[in-house]
Amino acid sequence: MNTSALVIMITVQLFIVVMTVYLFTRMLKAKPDKDITDDE
């Protein structure tokens, strides 16, 4: 595989994987949804 293709493929895919994992982790660690009534 040529270098430029490999660099682009790895960079982009790594970026997406890292961001997805980061966001999911943050989501799972976030405070539980606040308990409010349905009436506003």
Added chain:
Amino acid sequence: MAQNTERWGSRLGLILAMAGNAVGLGNFLRFPIQAVQNGGGAFIIPYIVSFVLLGLPLLLVEWSTGRYGGSFGFNSPPYIMKTMNKRRLWKYIGGLGLFSNFVIAAYYCYIESWTMSYVYHSIIGTFRGMTEGQVSAFFDSYLDVSTSTTGISYEALIFYILCLVLNIWILSRGLQKGIEKLSKICMPLLIVFGLFLVVKAFTIKAGTDGAVYDGMVGFNFLWTPQFDSLKDPKVWLAAAGQIFFTLSLGMGCIQCYASYLRKNDDIALNAMTTGFTNEFCEVIIGSSIIIPISIGYFGIDKVVELVGLGGFGLGFRSMPFLFGQWGNVIGAIAGAAFFGLLFFAGITSTVAMGSPIVAFLKDGFGWERKKSTLFFGLIIFILGLPTVLFFQKGVFDQYDYWGGTVSLFIFAMFEAILFSWVIGVDKGWAMIHQGADIRVPKIFKFILKYITPVMLIVIFLAALVKPKGDDWSLISIKGWELDDASIVGELTHKGIGPNSQWITDKFYAENAGTVDSIYSHNGRNYICVSGGGQVRNYAFAHSDVPQVEVGQKVAAGDVLYSGRVINDVFYVDMSRILLVLLLLIICVMIWKGNKNIERKEARL
């Protein structure tokens, strides 16, 4: 105010449902084709730029407006828009969020039923031992409802009805027991199946299992950048379009799902997580299946040719043959995995399309969920039948164009303007951050106000008056020739050719060349004309009389056969009339529903 009694069961369920809404057939069949046709690895640059300037901002807009409308007890796009601004116009703009879902669901369900059928056929070994030509012919006969030779009469129709029934059943079970449960099963399985196929693609070795090239040749082809392509506006438009469709923006589904959130539930982190989950499915998995596998067996030149047929061509005509090269067992597993993941991607999207409609009938008419889902199923069956019966006549393309493209862009354009300029970006920014578990970078406030709306307007105008052949160097103050596929070109039937009458007694050649053959195939007759690099096969009925002979030279506009001819333009125009009628009916229903809401609010 209406009481909002449905809620998501869990945050993970919400994210998977939203991701399911976004992840669809396009992630696996459209994205890789777009990348190949628009610069390979270089395509990812305008793609990521569009994701940041268009995708993420619109996700934030749709999530926050949905949650806002939900706080007033409304879950459907027209009445969610009404809560944003009291001017009459906005609820009718919201009606586009119903129109596009009706129209897209009608044909999408049909395609989803193909994937369901192909899972079945993969498992029972239908494609075992078939040549590439036979697999392609199988697809043709499957689409031809009246002359199916697959052993099941009206197979396409049966699977379509089965698929509809499944969608209705899931929708009728509600948010938690239906949509959320479906997403929690389908999305993880989709990722597992996808990763299995990615590994298979990576490990293709030339000389093994009939492969001519290593799998890496395909990855290399897909990701090698052609930086020159970045100078072409067509590539930037293609990237923006792909981001738009892949995230299911402009459809009203995101607003609907988000409306079931509580007012202090986070949307910033949820929206971004959903966006990136979609990108994971598209860029990591979607790009790594059909192109690398098909190049491994066909080589680059042939795949470039096949790519011209679109994702359906590669997906349904070629992939079953390619999976068969891996042996009976692995081939069946791979086929079931591939079409299974397409099915999961499809069904999670179609239930999302049904949701705004079910919500609308609740909001405006107080209908309970079971009644609404049956109504939804009935309407998309009626709307979808023309795409099943007249698929080859252009009906599908009309639905896809007006409902699945133009409508989405108009809705997204207006909602971006509403959010950033009518309500104001300061108020909008506060809405996004209410209850947020993450701070959105401040640059997005500028992007929301100035970049996203302008980008949408530019894309819309570009689609409206696209120059011929997508050649943007033709643009000049003196005017330019429009492309047949521009919005104006489509409206005016530009490029329709000589067969411009609905019903007539003669059919004319649409390409110049020589009559290669007059033949029968699957009970249909064809005249084949080839010339100038084009090969066209014109179908004609048994009662029609050919007016040419084999070997005869014909020019475009020469009579090919005579008889009772119903041209494709008839089906195209009938589809358009049907779509306009649908839009008018939706507007009347919005008006009527609004009267009901106002009466109810006056009583409280």
